[in-house]
Amino acid sequence: MDAETIKRTLDGSGLRCTPQRYAVMAFLMECKRHPTAAEIFESVNRMDPRCSRATTYNNLRDLVQAGLVREVAVEGRAARFDAKGMRHHHFICDRCGNVEDIGWYNVPRPASGSLGKRVLRECELIFRGLCTKCAPRHASG
Amino acid sequence: MDAETIKRTLDGSGLRCTPQRYAVMAFLMECKRHPTAAEIFESVNRMDPRCSRATTYNNLRDLVQAGLVREVAVEGRAARFDAKGMRHHHFICDRCGNVEDIGWYNVPRPASGSLGKRVLRECELIFRGLCTKCAPRHASG
DNA sequence: TGTCACATTAGATATAATCTAAATCGCTCA
DNA sequence: TGAGCGATTTAGATTATATCTAATGTGACA
Numbered sequence: 439m440d441a442e443t444i445k446r447t448l449d450g451s452g453l454r455c456t457p458q459r460y461a462v463m464a465f466l467m468e469c470k471r472h473p474t475a476a477e478i479f480e481s482v483n484r485m486d487p488r489c490s491r492a493t494t495y496n497n498l499r500d501l502v503q504a505g506l507v508r509e510v511a512v513e514g515r516a517a518r519f520d521a522k523g524m525r526h527h528h529f530i531c532d533r534c535g536n537v538e539d540i541g542w543y544n545v546p547r548p549a550s551g552s553l554g555k556r557v558l559r560e561c562e563l564i565f566r567g568l569c570t571k572c573a574p575r576h577a578s579g
Numbered sequence: 580m581d582a583e584t585i586k587r588t589l590d591g592s593g594l595r596c597t598p599q600r601y602a603v604m605a606f607l608m609e610c611k612r613h614p615t616a617a618e619i620f621e622s623v624n625r626m627d628p629r630c631s632r633a634t635t636y637n638n639l640r641d642l643v644q645a646g647l648v649r650e651v652a653v654e655g656r657a658a659r660f661d662a663k664g665m666r667h668h669h670f671i672c673d674r675c676g677n678v679e680d681i682g683w684y685n686v687p688r689p690a691s692g693s694l695g696k697r698v699l700r701e702c703e704l705i706f707r708g709l710c711t712k713c714a715p716r717h718a719s720g
Numbered sequence: 721t722g723t724c725a726c727a728t729t730a731g732a733t734a735t736a737a738t739c740t741a742a743a744t745c746g747c748t749c750a
Numbered sequence: 751t752g753a754g755c756g757a758t759t760t761a762g763a764t765t766a767t768a769t770c771t772a773a774t775g776t777g778a779c780a
Contacts, residue, residue, distance in 0.1 A: 456745085456758065475737075490760050495737065497758095511652035514768080516736060527689070529697060541693045545686065545704065548668070552682045555715075556670060559708035563686065567700035574696075597727065597776085616768075631729050636768065638727095655737080657767060 451504035458482070458489040462497045463521070466507060472518035472528075472537035510537050527562060531569035540565060592645035599623070599630040603638045604662070607648060613659035613669075613678035651678050668703060672710035681706060 444463050448455045461482045466473075473481070479494040498519060501507035510518045510528055515535040525542040545563055567573075585604050589596045602623045607614075614622070620635040639660060642648035651659045651669055656676040666683040686702055708714075 511654040513652040557709040568698040
């Protein structure tokens with residue numbers, strides 16, 4: 439994922455490509471995990487101390503609003519973030535709260551009657567259980 | 580939903596049926612909305628000032644752990660709660676954060692290969708968009 | 721009635737996220 | 751090049767949400 443691609447992605451969404459915003463987006467794009475805002479801040483700030491906490495949160499908000507990044511709320515824990523690359527669903531570990539990708543497959547929409555006058559924008563599938571790390575641990579104790 | 584049913588439900592989950600716990604459970608069972616913890620506390624506390632904030636949160640945690648209540652995390656907002664009655668999916672309004680029920684229908688599980696060694700416990704569908712209240716407001720301004 | 725585990729409490733504390741007001745950046749246009 | 755100006759950034763305060771603590775209460779049962 440080269441710098442030019444990220445710059446063009448930001449430009450295409452009407453977001454100026456500032457060093458801080460670039461750093462947040464680049465980090466999310468190369469990050470295999472689904473980091474929390476605090477993790478993103480730490481990581482980006484370590485690489486470039488010019489990026490403050492507020493800026494990290496501001497940029498995450500902007501990126502989510504622009505549709506470039508997805509925010510995943512997790513019960514009782516900090517939200518996780520995720521650059522929208524290939525479509526996928528999410529698996530959330532009940533034990534450690536980690537969020538992982540599950541390959542995308544089509545989900546049947548609800549009957550139009552059950553939506554009423556609501557405007558449907560997105561439709562996502564969330565799986566819950568124990569992740570690979572937590573499953574054996576849980577089994578033994 | 581009579582008192583005896585609630586008492587039996589709690590007993591059946593190994594939870595003592597205290598007045599506070601009963602009040603939280605009863606409120607959730609008769610509540611059509613999906614209230615936040617703060618709303619549950621206010622409502623229950625108004626009816627019976629003996630139920631403190633900590634107790635409300637403690638009991639919500641216990642009820643969720645016992646599988647009687649579902650917690651729904653909402654991006655950027657307080658979590659919502661929901662007595663598990665009939666199975667259903669959820670619609671979350673992007674604008675006001677309200678959570679509403681969508682009639683349940685079967686969701687195809689992921690291919691076992693994509694789950695790896697994960698232990699799958701639940702599988703839920705989340706719809707996002709604008710609720711009935713917010714849709715017209717949004718269209719006009 | 722005494723005991724013990726479970727429950728509850730008020731208020732302090734922790735955690736996550738946002739707000740504020742001032743400073744700075746970096747386009748655009750001349 | 752440089753003035754104007756809206757977008758962006760900043761440190762730290764503040765808010766919102768939830769949990770913890772240590773003392774107290776409660777009820778089933780011997």
